[in-house]
Amino acid sequence: MKLSELDPEFKIEVMSHKEAEGLNLCFACGTCTAGCPIHEIFYEYDPRKLAKMVKLGMREEVLASPYIWYCTTCHNCEQRCPQNVKFFDILNVLKNMAAKEGYAPHSWIEQTKQIMKNGIIFSITEELKEKRRALSLPALKYDGERAKKILKLTGIDKVKDQRKA
Amino acid sequence: MFLGCTTPTQVLQYELSSRWICKQLGIELVDIEDFVCCGINQSNISIEAGLLLASMNLALAEKRGLDILTLCAACTGQLAEAIEKLEDPKIRDRVNSKLKTVDLRYEGKVRVKHISRILYEDIGVDRLKEKVKIDLSRLRIAPHYGCHYLKPASAFKGFDDPDNPKTLHHLISVTGAYPIDYETINLCCGGKSFPVSEDIARSLVKRKIDNLMLKEIDFLVVQCQTCYLMYRGQQKSLNQKFNRNYNIPVLLYPQLLGAAMGGDLRNDLGIHLNGISMDDFTKKLGVDLTHIKR
Numbered sequence: 001m002k003l004s005e006l007d008p009e010f011k012i013e014v015m016s017h018k019e020a021e022g023l024n025l026c027f028a029c030g031t032c033t034a035g036c037p038i039h040e041i042f043y044e045y046d047p048r049k050l051a052k053m054v055k056l057g058m059r060e061e062v063l064a065s066p067y068i069w070y071c072t073t074c075h076n077c078e079q080r081c082p083q084n085v086k087f088f089d090i091l092n093v094l095k096n097m098a099a100k101e102g103y104a105p106h107s108w109i110e111q112t113k114q115i116m117k118n119g120i121i122f123s124i125t126e127e128l129k130e131k132r133r134a135l136s137l138p139a140l141k142y143d144g145e146r147a148k149k150i151l152k153l154t155g156i157d158k159v160k161d162q163r164k165a
Numbered sequence: 166m167f168l169g170c171t172t173p174t175q176v177l178q179y180e181l182s183s184r185w186i187c188k189q190l191g192i193e194l195v196d197i198e199d200f201v202c203c204g205i206n207q208s209n210i211s212i213e214a215g216l217l218l219a220s221m222n223l224a225l226a227e228k229r230g231l232d233i234l235t236l237c238a239a240c241t242g243q244l245a246e247a248i249e250k251l252e253d254p255k256i257r258d259r260v261n262s263k264l265k266t267v268d269l270r271y272e273g274k275v276r277v278k279h280i281s282r283i284l285y286e287d288i289g290v291d292r293l294k295e296k297v298k299i300d301l302s303r304l305r306i307a308p309h310y311g312c313h314y315l316k317p318a319s320a321f322k323g324f325d326d327p328d329n330p331k332t333l334h335h336l337i338s339v340t341g342a343y344p345i346d347y348e349t350i351n352l353c354c355g356g357k358s359f360p361v362s363e364d365i366a367r368s369l370v371k372r373k374i375d376n377l378m379l380k381e382i383d384f385l386v387v388q389c390q391t392c393y394l395m396y397r398g399q400q401k402s403l404n405q406k407f408n409r410n411y412n413i414p415v416l417l418y419p420q421l422l423g424a425a426m427g428g429d430l431r432n433d434l435g436i437h438l439n440g441i442s443m444d445d446f447t448k449k450l451g452v453d454l455t456h457i458k459r
Contacts, residue, residue: 017212019212037352037353037355037369037372038358038365038369040372041365041368041369041372042365042368069209069361069362070358070361070362070365071357071358072312072353072355072356072357072358072365072366072369073205073239073312073313073357074312074316074353075242075312075313075316075317075318075327076316076353078317079316079317079318079327079328080328088317089212092208092209092212093212095209095210096209096210096211096212099209099210099211104209104210105360105361107360107361108206108207108209108210108360108361109210111202111206111207111360112207112210112214115201115202115207115218119200119201119202120169120170120174120201120202121170121171121202121206122170122171122174122175124174128174131177132173132177135177135181135435137173137177137180137181137184138196140173140174141198142198142200142201143198143199144201146199146201146221146267147201147202147218147221149266149267150217150218150221150263150264150266150267151207151214151217151218153217153263153266154211154213154214154217155211156207156210156211156214159210159211
């Protein structure tokens with residue numbers, strides 16, 4: 001990779017989000033990676049490496065990477081970081097930026113659509129209603145109207161599905 | 166009571182047994198029909214969207230002067246994290262300016278607690294022990310906490326220790342059962358990776374189940390429906406894929422406590438929905454339940 005291919009503005013853009021402010025404190029000790037359950041089974045997913053890539057300005061490599069979406073949100077990385085860097089939050093910032101560029105996974109887009117329709121990520125089918133009745137559980141009356149209104153304010157409804165982008 | 170998305174649609178026995186436990190203990194549950202998804206997964210594509218959904222739920226509870234009891238670990242983490250963020254007046258103002266469009270406002274008065282935390286902190290192990298009618302001391306149980314039950318730690322203000330948690334151990338001990346320790350006790354179930362990469366998520370399940378197969382346990386006990394679905398459902402997939410014979414039965418904590426408190430296994434606790442036969446279950450418990458008076 002050539003120096004000219006790096007984007008020095010990338011890290012500044014990432015750190016302009018409040019959630020990613022602490023990135024500069026990372027001294028690449030790798031405690032995050034050592035405690036990451038995904039890294040343990042899938043070597044290519046590496047929090048320390050991702051933090052380093054952001055700092056170097058490897059914009060495309062980070063945002064287009066399918067691996068950034070593999071995080072299982074266990075919070076070990078930030079829990080154990082000696083510098084109190086919130087890698088979990090930084091990763092969310094990266095995913096948000098990647099989503100804006102059309103890399104959002106199909107599953108998360110579909111869930112958002114469901115919430116805007118039903119208020120929750122699943123449909124309430126007749127079969128489910130019957131199951132709940134059989135167990136004497138109260139009827140569900142979820143409604144997506146309010147959620148739809150509030151979600152539209154964030155522009156999340158405009159985020160493109162990776163499969164269609 | 167905050168049901169979330171998955172429990173009331175896919176793991177009804179968790180809701181059923183939790184309602185039964187609360188009724189026995191005098192915890193009054195109010196169902197708020199306007200509740201929506203907690204927003205945790207939406208944070209992936211928009212942190213703000215996740216925060217707004219969480220805030221909306223907090224505002225709905227606050228409007229009724231209620232605190233929130235959660236069942237799902239992830240909802241617990243997401244709502245607790247939102248409460249922490251909203252302590253900042255700048256963030257609260259920004260969120261409130263958006264909540265206005267749906268006629269809501271959040272002042273910062275709501276507390277969120279997972280059902281297990283309420284049982285541990287607000288009811289207490291001593292009072293729970295008094296309610297136990299059936300001694301389950303023949304059982305060896307592997308606890309699984311669920312990541313968001315205690316993390317991000319800053320949102321839980323010193324409740325339990327995420328790296329060395331003990332509350333579920335204590336709650337299991339209440340029933341007389343023995344909670345074991347094991348190497349992968351803090352390993353994530355992979356539930357939040359599953360929608361993006363099933364293989365990766367399943368590999369996490371495999372690591373824990375491989376570990377537990379060496380441990381001679383009667384049940385794996387979880388306190389989150391996503392962890393439940395991962396461990397219960399993915400054992401089958403792993404058996405097919407790797408030609409294994411994984412068969413560790415998974416219970417949700419209120420089902421275990423409920424069994425010890427003498428709940429009806431089917432009607433109060435929904436054990437039949439866990440894919441465990443009633444005969445096997447009572448055999449494991451080592452007690453004849455047919456004569457228990459409720």
